Amino acid sequence: NAGVMQNPRHLVRRRGQEARLRCSPMKGHSHVYWYRQLPEEGLKFMVYLQKENIIDESGMPKERFSAEFPKEGPSILRIQQVVRGDSAAYFCASSLGTGGNNEQFFGPGTRLTVL
Amino acid sequence: TQLLEQSPQFLSIQEGENLTVYCNSSSVFSSLQWYRQEPGEGPVLLVTVVTGGEVKKLKRLTFQFGDARKDSSLHITAAQPGDTGLYLCAGPPSAGNMLTFGGGTRLMVKP
DSSP states (O other): OOOOEEEOSEEEEOTTOOEEEEEEOOTTOOEEEEEEEOTTSOEEEEEEEETTEEEEOTTSOSSSEEEEOOSSSOEEEEEOSOOGGGOEEEEEEEESSOSTTOOOEEOOOEEEEEO | OOOOEEEOSEEEEETTOOEEEEEEOSSOOSOEEEEEEOTTSOOEEEEEEOSTTOEEEETTEEEEEOTTSSEEEEEESSOOGGGOEEEEEEEOOSSOSSOEEOOOEEEEEEO
8 A cells, every 4th residue: 555655756946937746645545735844844734635625725825836636636736936935845645534533644755946 | 823842852862761752732632643754754653642641652662642632742762773863743733634743853862
């Protein structure tokens, strides 16, 4: 049973370019979460999605950031017109359901470097 | 905002020593999860504690959830170099399904 998969593992972009980060949840999981980890900081929640729906995007910047989880295919976190401050590790997690006891399993992350 | 504070932030010990890491909040959590993260990798779930006062053991690791479900601790017995890593506690806030993370404890165990 494959775990959460993310690609690419490393992504380098120049300022102003777009970054697309992909996440395939664990088999059977329909809940996906994106978190960002800035250097020397903890993980911060960005967005929570179910298939074809954004459930909670309270942690995601209003501009330049968007996320989707289509009916078919991986979840995608898209960052337009990247700036140096977007350099971070972006982690995707998935869970089987919801509720306080539902465990989230994390992927290996995508490390974005903006030059 | 429900915050989780971890202490200590950094811990460097010799192989064979015991240690305890703390995760505290002023808010009640329905559950708390402990993760371990190694450089360049994602957090790996170690345990979930749900019931106030609950104690769970994972080999040399002992996890405890406070009676009031506001705090948790991780105790490692006879630490080994392989225990080196970033230990994170996390829990779901009262409203929402995302996880709130503590700042982490960076543990280094020297041989």
